[in-house]
Amino acid sequence: EAGVAQSPRYKIIEKRQSVAFWCNPISGHATLYWYQQILGQGPKLLIQFQNNGVVDDSQLPKDRFSAERLKGVDSTLKIQPAKLEDSAVYLCASSQIQGSNYGYTFGSGTRLTVV
Amino acid sequence: AQRVTQPEKLLSVFKGAPVELKCNYSYSGSPELFWYVQYSRQRLQLLLRHISRESIKGFTADLNKGETSFHLKKPFAQEEDSAMYYCALKAGGNKLVFGAGTILRVKS
Secondary structure (H helix, E strand, O other), X not given: OOOOEEEOOEEEEOOXXXXXXXXXXXXXXXXXXXXXXXXXXXXXXXXXXXXXXXXXXXXXXXXXXXXXXXXXXXXXXXXXXXXXXHOEEEEEEEEOOOOOOOOOEEOOOEEEEEO | OOEEEOOOOEEEEEXXXXXXXXXXXXXXXXXXXXXXXXXXXXXXXXXXXXHHOXXXXXXXXXXEOOOOEOOEEEOOOOHHHOEEEEEEEEOHHHOEEEOOOEEEEEEO
């Protein structure tokens, strides 16, 4: 089975610029997650989708971050405007169904550096 | 509050020595715990789940609700076990809460 695809792998931008990340989950996985992993910390959930609906976005900084999952498949995460503290690896993950006892499948991540 | 604590940032052992990576959690509901591993230049991947009580690559982990712990153990470390290990708790809505991770370094 193909894994979770993310692009780009790396991105360097200046503060106050905007950036977008893309994720294509495993086929048939209804639940999609975006995590932020700051250096030295564990991944932190930003937003969770069930099909194309948002289940949890309580930790998403909504003044600058936005995400969508049109048609319940691919997803994009956007930051506008970026701040220095947004430098992190952004991980996308998917799982078969909400409430599954199985773990997620993660993508390789996008490493964002804000200078 | 949902929280996962991994007290050691780095654990260094010699090849063949026993390994125990500590994980403690805080959760008011019935916990589901996982261990994830990230090898160098690879993506984060599931190692094992407490609910399956399985042994993967020689690693086991037992959920101790009394001590709110889910320590990862292996009797004899191998060099290929060197990696970053994350303990994770499934909280409400299938959300995973991760600890900060422990780097395991196995020396020859």
